[in-house]
Amino acid sequence: MPVIVISNPKGGTGKSTTSLVLATTLARHGASVTAFDCDPNRHLVAWKDGPSQSKVEVIGHADSSNIARMLKAEAARQQFVIADLEGTASLMVASAILAADLVIIPTQGSAMDASQARRAISFIDDQAAAVGPRPYRVLFTRTKPGFATRDERVIRETLIGSGVPLFGTDLAERAAYRSMFTYRLSLEEMDPAAVNGLDKAVENADALVGEVVENLRATRQAA
């Protein structure tokens, strides 16, 4: 049932990668999942056209007038619904955010990503008065395990200081995540001999998705 939207008005922050990792990892653990591809680049639709046998369903035809309704309809049919939103500030993005049970805001350790992340956060906070609060959490993407740039440290500290909730788990920069789109397979379908660091990528994906799921449970209990 939960609708999880992945949003940052800035392009290139790792939304599609986060969406695909989330969707395929949940499916790998037995959940029924639909992923909405709301990005004009249609990365998830292209992925689904490939040889993957993953049971993740992908929907690529939604617009600002029907996205909220479509997300809710799928939530009545599937255990999890994930929406990969476009990297612009559009009404479709706004509508999807308002239909979400959790908004994940991917950001890299750059001021531009963080600035646009704040824009999404500001919008969500302002909407809270009109339509109620929407839980959100910032996810750092493309990080290097064991190493943080100075920019990244400063941005993290600033966000934490502002009371912005962050995921404890990053989605690190991993060749395996890029390979998912190259070979159009899920992590468990790829050959460890052909893809570097596959085990670590699966471990990272499991840790992140485990945290997302616990977050959803905590929100549900608090409600």
Next chain:
Amino acid sequence: MNRPVPAGLTGLSDFRPAQASEPQPAPAARAIAEAHGFVERNPQTIRKRRKPTEEPTYSFTARVSVRSANAFIEWCERERMSYREGFDRLVEKIEKA
């Protein structure tokens, strides 16, 4: 290889498809979104009936006989073309003569 699974993922059956309430329209929501710069990416625009032309155009004014004007207008209506298209066809006849 047996890989430890995070506790949160060991059982997902507590997440079930559920009929959610129909999203409530919130007129204020759209205004707030637009105030934050979340705008329609492909705004609907009115379809213009006049067909654009790539050639430069010139507004041609002439005092003609009522008989000729009526014949020209009726011919354009019968052929379902604009005055510009009708004028172009007349000029083609001159060029072919």
